[in-house]
Amino acid sequence: MERKEIHHTKNEMSGTMYHHGDLKQEMIRKGIQLLYKEGYEGFSLRKVAAACNVSHAAPYRHFRSKDELFQAINLEISIRLKEALLKDLEHYRDDPGTRMLEMCKRYLSFMVENPDYFRYIFMTGHARQIVVTGDDILLEDENHPFSIGRKHAREYFSRFHENESGWVQDFLALWSQIQGLTLLIVNGTLGFSGNYMDYAERMICEQLKLLL
Amino acid sequence: MERKEIHHTKNEMSGTMYHHGDLKQEMIRKGIQLLYKEGYEGFSLRKVAAACNVSHAAPYRHFRSKDELFQAINLEISIRLKEALLKDLEHYRDDPGTRMLEMCKRYLSFMVENPDYFRYIFMTGHARQIVVTGDDILLEDENHPFSIGRKHAREYFSRFHENESGWVQDFLALWSQIQGLTLLIVNGTLGFSGNYMDYAERMICEQLKLLL
DNA sequence: TCATTATGTTTACAGTGTAAACATAAGAAT
DNA sequence: ATTCTTATGTTTACACTGTAAACATAATGA
Numbered sequence A, B: 001m002e003r004k005e006i007h008h009t010k011n012e013m014s015g016t017m018y019h020h021g022d023l024k025q026e027m028i029r030k031g032i033q034l035l036y037k038e039g040y041e042g043f044s045l046r047k048v049a050a051a052c053n054v055s056h057a058a059p060y061r062h063f064r065s066k067d068e069l070f071q072a073i074n075l076e077i078s079i080r081l082k083e084a085l086l087k088d089l090e091h092y093r094d095d096p097g098t099r100m101l102e103m104c105k106r107y108l109s110f111m112v113e114n115p116d117y118f119r120y121i122f123m124t125g126h127a128r129q130i131v132v133t134g135d136d137i138l139l140e141d142e143n144h145p146f147s148i149g150r151k152h153a154r155e156y157f158s159r160f161h162e163n164e165s166g167w168v169q170d171f172l173a174l175w176s177q178i179q180g181l182t183l184l185i186v187n188g189t190l191g192f193s194g195n196y197m198d199y200a201e202r203m204i205c206e207q208l209k210l211l212l
Numbered sequence C: 001t002c003a004t005t006a007t008g009t010t011t012a013c014a015g016t017g018t019a020a021a022c023a024t025a026a027g028a029a030t
Numbered sequence D: 001a002t003t004c005t006t007a008t009g010t011t012t013a014c015a016c017t018g019t020a021a022a023c024a025t026a027a028t029g030a
Helices: A023-038 A045-051 A066-086 A096-113 A115-123 A145-160 A166-186 A196-207 B023-038 B045-051 B066-086 B096-113 B115-123 B145-160 B166-186 B196-207
Strands: A130-132 A190-192 B130-132 B190-192
Touching (some): A023 A045, A023 A066, A023 A115, A045 A066, A066 A115, A096 A115, A096 A145, A096 A166, A096 A196, A115 A166, A115 B115, A145 A166, A166 A190, A166 A196, A166 B166, A166 B196, A190 A196, A196 B166, B023 B045, B023 B066, B023 B115, B045 B066, B066 B096, B066 B115, B066 B145, B096 B166, B096 B196, B145 B166, B166 B190, B166 B196
16 A cells, blocks of 8 residues: 555666556657647657557557547647636736736637647547537536636626627637637748737737727 | 540540549549548548549659649639639629628638538648738739638728728738638537527628628 | 650558457456 | 456557559650
8 A cells, every 4th residue: 555656657667667657648748749749640649659668559558549549638738728828817807808818818829839739629620519509608618728718708798798698799709710810820821920919919909899 | 636535534435444534633523522521531542543443543643642632622622712702792892891791701601511621721731821911911822712802801991991001900800700710610619509600790790890 | 657755553661540369467356 | 375357568460541663555746
């Protein structure tokens, strides 16, 4: 009971060992690295396995398919994104407009700095399903980055409407715009001679009905 | 000189023939069909070759790589898109706002009906480079669908600005929004209980500064 | 008629995801 | 301690993929 982790992770042990120790987590870590280095096209299960010093079939003990590894990576990324969005957000407590602007900018920055995250999540059918009903726009998972954005947007946009569901259209408009700009920048369609964030900021402010 | 096309396309000849006749064009046509049927993931050179009743290496006489076939498909799609955007546009001659709205809706419809076109062009790094300078947003190719949109947007948005380049920001905002909404619908992120076009229309009208 | 060129086919190879059979090590039960 | 079971590796195999090289055939032009 007392001495655990005797046989974990090759680093802690001397030579090579039959059992890896924590292959699942290392597959996810190395998978993200590979995604970062070689992009979505260059990504392969076998390369990740090799990066973990493990035979190409070993991953199948932890993931039933390549796609399942992707889902695990997806989850890990969404956690990082959520952290990035929420970090030190209380600085903007009494300025909801600036807070919204800040979150939008953070989202864009995160994706631009980690383009393969975006590429992976939104360009390969691995995004979570979100449903727009008559008066709400909802994802089951409360912890998902989207739900964070939704919560803030609802609180923010509600002030501009009398009816209970008016914020939905505003949020949809804002979210589409951010998402589109992110896509165009991340996939290399749009190049800026100056700083792209200037354009983004003006655009977002207008969408947030903020005065410039 | 007179009798040409004697030996073209298997359809016109009796049995099978060594030379196909117009493999290049049929690869593009069948390629688009395959894209439509199996999606970008299920797409392969060998399947397209098989669909053309031709050995798997034959395409290499016309395309140096899979990517080059994709570029040809890209071009073909952009032509179809342009046609869809411009068809009967003179009906809206004296109502620029409605015309812009109509073009945006057509773009969205086209992509929703042909999701793999969008997936292919914008999710696989095959989109054309567009540069945003201080006072313009430009693509060299005048015939590209983007350039069509740019022309109309410039004419339309200019009325709201005194300075010569004010329209750029407006166009960027509109384009990002359409593109983002399209992405979210096409990749299945966003599901609508009602008609998605209602939401889209309200959104676009607002972006066009049109009264509802 | 014959050489050249365009355009096919066959064969080959390395890389992919995945499944099956096998091997080993860890932990539980005896 | 020894043995059984289970978790987690490895090897081998297969059907795909893109692509290159060698070869074959048919159209073209001298």
